[in-house]
Every structure is written in C-alpha cells, then in structure tokens.
Amino acid sequence: MIIQFNTRAPVYIQVVDHFKKKMALGELQAGEEMPSRRELATELKINPNTVQKAFKEMEEQQLITTERNRPSRVTTDEHVLKRIRTELVDEAIAVFVESIQELDVTMDELVDKIKRQYGEGNLNDRSTGS
Amino acid sequence: MIIQFNTRAPVYIQVVDHFKKKMALGELQAGEEMPSRRELATELKINPNTVQKAFKEMEEQQLITTERNRPSRVTTDEHVLKRIRTELVDEAIAVFVESIQELDVTMDELVDKIKRQYGEGNLNDRSTGS
DNA sequence: GGTAGTGTATTAGTCGCATCATACACTTAG
DNA sequence: CTAAGTGTATGATGCGACTAATACACTACC
Numbered sequence: 001m002i003i004q005f006n007t008r009a010p011v012y013i014q015v016v017d018h019f020k021k022k023m024a025l026g027e028l029q030a031g032e033e034m035p036s037r038r039e040l041a042t043e044l045k046i047n048p049n050t051v052q053k054a055f056k057e058m059e060e061q062q063l064i065t066t067e068r069n070r071p072s073r074v075t076t077d078e079h080v081l082k083r084i085r086t087e088l089v090d091e092a093i094a095v096f097v098e099s100i101q102e103l104d105v106t107m108d109e110l111v112d113k114i115k116r117q118y119g120e121g122n123l124n125d126r127s128t129g130s
Numbered sequence: 131m132i133i134q135f136n137t138r139a140p141v142y143i144q145v146v147d148h149f150k151k152k153m154a155l156g157e158l159q160a161g162e163e164m165p166s167r168r169e170l171a172t173e174l175k176i177n178p179n180t181v182q183k184a185f186k187e188m189e190e191q192q193l194i195t196t197e198r199n200r201p202s203r204v205t206t207d208e209h210v211l212k213r214i215r216t217e218l219v220d221e222a223i224a225v226f227v228e229s230i231q232e233l234d235v236t237m238d239e240l241v242d243k244i245k246r247q248y249g250e251g252n253l254n255d256r257s258t259g260s
Numbered sequence: 261g262g263t264a265g266t267g268t269a270t271t272a273g274t275c276g277c278a279t280c281a282t283a284c285a286c287t288t289a290g
Numbered sequence: 291c292t293a294a295g296t297g298t299a300t301g302a303t304g305c306g307a308c309t310a311a312t313a314c315a316c317t318a319c320c
Contacts, residue, residue, distance in 0.1 A: 010276080010277060010278085011277080011278070012277085012278085021232055021233065024233060025232070025233070025234060036295075036296065036297085037296085037297070037298095038295085038296085038297095039295095046278080046279090047278060047279050047280075048279095049278075049279070049280085050277085050278060050279075052297085052298075052299095053277090053278090055297090056298095066297070066298095067297095068285085068286065068287085068296090068297070068298090069285075069286045069287050069288095069295090069296050069297055069298090070286095070287075070296070070297080071296070071297085072297085085233065088229075088230070088233060089230060089233060089235055089239075089240075089243065090243070092226060092229040092230045093226075093240075093243050093244055093247055094247065095225075095226070095229075096222060096223075096225070096226035096244070097244065097247045097248045099218075099222040099225075100218070100219060100222045100248075101248070102151055102155070103151060103154060103155070103215065103218060103219060104155065105219055107241075107244075107245060107248070107249070109219075110223075110244065110248075111237075111241055113219065113220070113223050114223055114226070114227065114237075114240065115237060117223055117224065117227045118227045118230075118231070118237070118240075119237075140307075140308060140309095141308080141309085142308080142309090166265075166266065166267085167266085167267070167268095168265080168266085168267095169265095176309090177309060177310055177311085178310095179308095179309065179310065179311085180308080180309065180310090182267080182268080183308085183309090185267090186268095196267070197267095198266090198267070198268090198315090198316065198317080199265090199266045199267055199268090199315080199316045199317050199318090200266065200267080200317080201266070201267090202267085
C-alpha cells in the first residue's frame, strides 16, 4: 500500500480519503478486516497516532467498526457503502463548482478542458461523444 | 464589497482569489487603484495585516504594483491580466480532476452532475459552436 | 510644520497537526 | 500461563501557518 502524500491536507485526512476510495471501488469489501494501526503506520512511515486519528475519523463516519481489541472491520452497512462513492464525487463537484462560479465559463469550455485533463488518465470514454 | 468567507481556506488567500476574479471579469481594470489596506480591513472586518499579506501575495504574482506610500494599482501588463482567468479555471479543473481520479466516473455522469449544480447558477448555455 | 493617510516591518500569540513516549486492558496463539 | 499483538488513552514537544498588536517611515495636503 502506497499513498502519495501531499503537503496541503492533513495526513490523517488523506489516509481517510484513501480508504474511502478503496471502499468505493470495492477493493475493500464489506466486513473485511482493516490493517492494524501499528502495521499501517510502519508501512506508510507515519506515526501510529496519526493512523489512529484517521481510524477514529472513519469510525465517526461509520465507515468501519471496531470491537474491543480486535482488528477494525469495514462496515457491513451496504447503505453506507453505496453512498461513499456518490459522496466523494458530489463533494468534489461542489468544491469545483464553487471555485469556478462567477467566472462566467461556458459548459462547453468546461467539458472540453475536463476531457482533456481527465481523459488522459483513466477515462472510459464510453457514451458522451455519441 | 462583501466577501463571504468560509472557514476552509486561509482568509488572505480568499481575499486574493476575490480580487483575481474581479480582474478576470474586468471589474477591476488595468492600472486602477486598489483600496487601501486599512480601509479594506475595516470593510471586511479583518486584520490589516491579513490584508497586507494578501496584497503581498498579489504583488508576488504580479497582479498589482506598489510605489512607496502610494495606493497599490492593478498591473498594466495585459499579458498577465489575460492569463488570470485561464489560470483560475485550469487550476480549479486540475484540483477537481485530481480528486475524482481513480473513482472511475464516466464523462457522462460527470457532465450531468456538473450541469445540475453549475447550471442552477449563472450558466450561459450559449454553446461553443456559435 | 502638522496631521492624516499611505505602505512596511517586527514581534508576539494562537491554533492545528504530527510526532514521540508511555501506559493500560484485552485477546489470541503457543 | 506467557508472550506477542490488538485497540485505546494521555501528556509533552515541536513546527508551521495564520492572525493580531504595535511601531516605523514616508507622502500628501492644508
């Protein structure tokens, strides 16, 4: 597991987002065991307490559950799991729209530029063009 | 002048962005006088030093120029001014794309959601083709 | 010249984050 | 039982970004 940390956002938040993405994509299934705090800290080369903070955050968001002294597990609440991806996407869009609002950008210009950036990566260009 | 501050980003950055947008939209013309630090601080109800930091940032980005003990002025470098809008849009897109990458979102879903959010506001749906 | 208004500089205080070091209670494996 | 591995809790420290308070130097204007 490798997370490319940036310096902008807090590390513990980036850890949370990382796991959120894995859940959203099904790489982490419902009920699956999470790595231990210490193990993950070692692997990511960060402090165990930072990992703990990330896990606590994930618990508050009901993404994981923890019984006493047992490895944490991904929630089995399918309802929660299904909402993760939507939330990630919607939040990103909200931030984005907020930042370009008032800038008088046409939808076409927007779509064009996004396609150019996003398409380079992992875009499955099924459909839109048709 | 009213800026609706949020708690996410530093105030001085939000001030910079605010003026960037005004320049990008031509509400602030080349060579035009900027408000004084203290005046602006009073109006926005923030600390003069916060305004100063914003102005210093704008100077480093060559958006404004300042002669000793005279009100700052918007740069007369048209080249710089023309680039502002592009930079604002491109940076927003870069951040956005970065955040949804790996989420396996189709272009259609993206465009659809953006339209719904963005369209509500100030979208002029004049298409590029025209 | 004196006053008010510029921009500028310096210093101090606050806050969030990350880290380090320990310690505790419990479970599991041997 | 013992030892190693869980999650959890606490306090101290350091650092950097941001904001605040104050003082300084200069200009414009009457």
